[in-house]
Amino acid sequence: MEPSVKLCMGCMNELDADGRCHHCSYSDDIPHLQSYLAPKTVLDNRYVVGKMLSYNGEGASYICYDMVGKCKCVCREYMPDTLCERDADGLSIKVNKDCLAKYKTFMSEFADMNKLLSKMRNLDHLVTAKDMFAENNTTYVILEYIExxxxxxxxxxxxxxxxxxxxxxxxxxxxxxxxxxxxxxxxxxxxxxxxxxxxxxxxxxxxxxxxxxxxxxxxxxxxxxxxxxxxxxxxxxxxxxxxxxxxxxxxxxxxxxxxxxxxxxxxxxxxxxxxxxxxxxxxxxxxxxxxxxxxxxxxxxxxxxxxxxxxxxxxxEQPSRMEHSKGSTQTIPIQHVPREERQRRYEAENKIEQRYGQKKKGSRVATIVGFCVLAVLLAIGIYLMTQLFAPPEENGSTVSKSSSSEYVYVDSEEEDDYEYGTTTTQATKPVDDTEFGMGSIMPNVVGMLYSEVEKKMGGEFTLKPKYYYSEVDERGYVKSQSIPEGVDYDPARKNELVVDVCAGPPSIPVPDCSGYSKKDYLSLLDSLNIKYSISNEKSSYVEVDMVIRTSIPAGSYINIEKGEVLTVVVCNGKISVTQSATVTQSAMQSATQSVTETQAWSDTQTEWSDTQPVITDTEPVVTEQPQTDEGFYNNW
The missing domain is CATH 1.10.510.10 (Transferase(Phosphotransferase) domain 1)
Known part of the structure; x- marks a missing residue:
């Protein structure tokens, strides 16, 4: 029986009697990428290819079985996907046009590198090549399988x-x-x-x-x-x-x-x-x-x-013992003195002590008193220097010294208000290094994109961005962080990390809606953080689900910080020619009535005040020329 029938293509272990593998969950029903070799493919009439393990820009690696050596191995196939593609037969490699020279150059480098590695088989800590052959217009390398x-x-x-x-x-x-x-x-x-x-x-x-x-x-x-x-x-x-x-x-x-x-x-x-x-x-x-x-x-x-x-x-190589820094403990060799010399020195010291004992006792008392006086003067001097050069207290912050000689800052300012760009200054509040646990050091994230911070540190912190608006700062960049740089923290705690993120300028120009569909234009507004509402309207000249106009003309500024809402008018159906003419006639009648009412109001104002200068009104002429539906909407 063929090995491809008796072996699992996922781990190359022998299948059970019922055709299942108790080592892995691989099944022959699992689809494979069409650009790479299919399981059960036989190479060089010796190696049965299994599932693909990994791939990169150079090629792919497959688990395989050596039918001659009766062992597992790994097959590495040279297949740079930017230079070539798999042929319709599922085996051969077809090189892209104008890429043949580069394809062959890289394949030669691939072969030379693995030939050199195959000569290092005696190295126990290196996965080396066991075999190499050319087939299907490419090169294959067989590597040992490591458990x-x-x-x-x-x-x-x-x-x-x-x-x-x-x-x-x-x-x-x-x-x-x-x-x-x-x-x-x-x-x-x-x-x-x-x-x-x-x-x-x-x-x-x-x-x-x-x-x-x-x-x-x-x-x-x-x-x-x-x-x-x-x-x-x-x-x-x-x-x-x-x-x-x-x-x-x-x-x-x-x-x-x-x-x-x-x-x-x-x-x-x-x-x-x-x-x-x-x-x-x-x-x-x-x-x-x-x-x-x-x-x-x-x-x-x-x-x-x-x-x-x-x-x-x-x-x-550890530092030499003789290279001690200042203040470090050093080992000093002890000099051994002969016993006779020690006895002679002891007797001489006793005679001196008996002779000058009273004098030494008095000098000791004077020395102790002098040291006490000096300590008192030194304490007074330190206190005066502290009072003289101490910085003035700001923002109502008070400083108290704890029993562990660490200064604790008590801040009386209220918290910052970052809601939609309103920011106030808050005094920096130093954080105790043990407040967030131990195990890692807090890096500096100021000046980084918030997306990068979220990607790299989202698994270690509970991120809470506070957005503000600014004409100076770049959009999306972090301005400050609640946990200072260098503070210890425990990633498993998921500490809360508040970062100030710039949301961009407070006012931005409204983008042009011409030629945009409803979906694309709303996506554009979302990317610019512009709030919007949708209004539907029928039209004879705009396609369905296309944007007709906006409440604020394109190029005019909308204030995002104040929460201005942009109304987007979207076409939800076609209007017939009859409906268009009716709408046009109604609009013209409304315009004529408006002009008449304006003229009557102007005449009344003229009769009411004799001191007002004479105002000459020229009544606008309403042309009876029929107007197209498109022209009406453009003028409107």
Whole structure:
């Protein structure tokens, strides 16, 4: 019987007698992406392809079964989806027009990289290639299958972080492997918890090698970046990459393991570097390890640790004992004095004490009295200096000193009112570091887009944005935060974080409604935060569900801050020619009656006051020429 019939295509384990798999929930009824290989496809008359495990801009990875070796393995298929597509037969690759040269160049780099990795099969901490062949106008690489989980899942199931002693045991072999890879001229560019596998034996294995263009911006291929672990130079195709690129990623992984917090994205740090040192987040991290990680995570490549060897030296070489900072405890060698010399010194000291005992006793009393007087004078001087240079109290705030020598600020101001742009100044209220728990350090989110804050910190805080209007500040950016930067907090508590977000200017011009459908125009108004109401009207010249006009002309300003409402008139049906003529005639009669009433009122006013100057009224001429329905609506 064929292996494709007896094996589960989801995990490549043997099926039960009833055709079900008790290892996974995979079923043959699950559809697959048509752009990739279908399960049960046989490659090179040897490998049975199963379900797809992952894919990126370089290609796809499938679980497969080696019918010769009788074992599981992973098949990596070169298929850059921006350069080619799957043919109708479901197997062959068809290269797009004008992309053949680039397709072959990248495929050659793909093959050379895996050939070089296949020569490192003796490395126990590296997932290497077992076989490689060309078929279906592309290249396939067969990798060993590793039983285990990714480091990301491992951390999620183990309190989220590890101690330095645990990290040291895990990463020492991986450092050696990575150093050998660098010496062979290969740069990984994608080291992250997703590409490090923790085996069932508790060892780490590095996987996820790709060509350089996949992990660099602006190369014509779909880039694959790992937020927090990708180095800054990978976001630009104009900067040099090298061993220091992988050093950044490894340091970011260790930073994440020791602190439990993912480092800030490098693309964000380029413009606003607010990375917190590791030992500030977790005080149990040794100082020299925190310094080594900070240097390895430098934004500028030339200022960063250049090689893995330098990184290992910074992590494992502790400072010399003789290099003590001022005030630190030092070990001083004790000099041993012979017994005879000690006895002689003791007898001499006794004679001196007997001779000058009374004098020393009196001098001791004088010394104690002098110290007391000096302490009193010093206390008085400190008090006077405090009163002289103390800053004046502002905004009714009072300062009191607690028993723990920490100042507590009591604010008498009312809370800010941010409702629709009304803001008042409130005195800053320092927060106790233990109020929000322990475990993480509050970053600075001022100057960031609120959408980014919501994306990165929405899982750790209960975000409450307060919107205000401003002609100066940019719309959508955070102006202030309720929890100050550097304060400890516990992500599990879901503390409330109030941020002031600019909602844009208080008045904006009304957008032109010409040619807009009801759905599109209302979406545009929603994006501009303009309140609106809908009015329906029939028309002979506007299509159904199209906008006829607005209550405020296009280009005129509407005050969003005061809550002005824009009325949007939408066509809800066609009007007939007869109805149009009736409406036109009624409108003309109303206009004529209005002109007559205005003339009568003017004559009355002229007769009422003799002192008023003579007003010459020219009665408007109402033309009896028939007017089209469209012209009537335009004039109206």
């Amino acid at each position: 285990g989980v990714s480091l990301k899942k491992f951390l999620q199931s183990n309190t989220g972080f590890l101690t330095w002693e645990q990290v040291k045991k895990l990463f020492v072999p991986l450092f050696t492997t990575l150093n050998i890879i660098h010496n062979s001229g290969i740069i990984h560019r994608g080291i992250s918890p997703e590409n490090i596998i923790v085996t069932t034996d508790g060892e780490l294995k590095l996987t996820g090698f790709c060509i350089s263009s996949i992990r660099t911006s602006n190369t014509g291929m779909m880039p694959e970046f790992y937020s927090g672990y990708t180095a800054p130079e990978q976001y630009s195709s104009l900067q040099w990459q090298g061993t220091w690129t992988d050093v950044y990623a490894v340091a970011a992984v260790i930073y994440r393991i020791l602190t439990g917090c993912m480092p800030l994205d490098a693309n964000t740090r380029i413009h606003n570097d607010t990375l917190v040192e590791a030992n500030r987040i977790n005080p149990r991290i040794p100082r020299h390890i925190s310094d080594a990680l900070t240097k390895a995570l430098a934004v500028r490549g030339e200022e960063r640790t250049q090689t893995v060897t330098e990184l290992v030296s910074g992590l494992f």
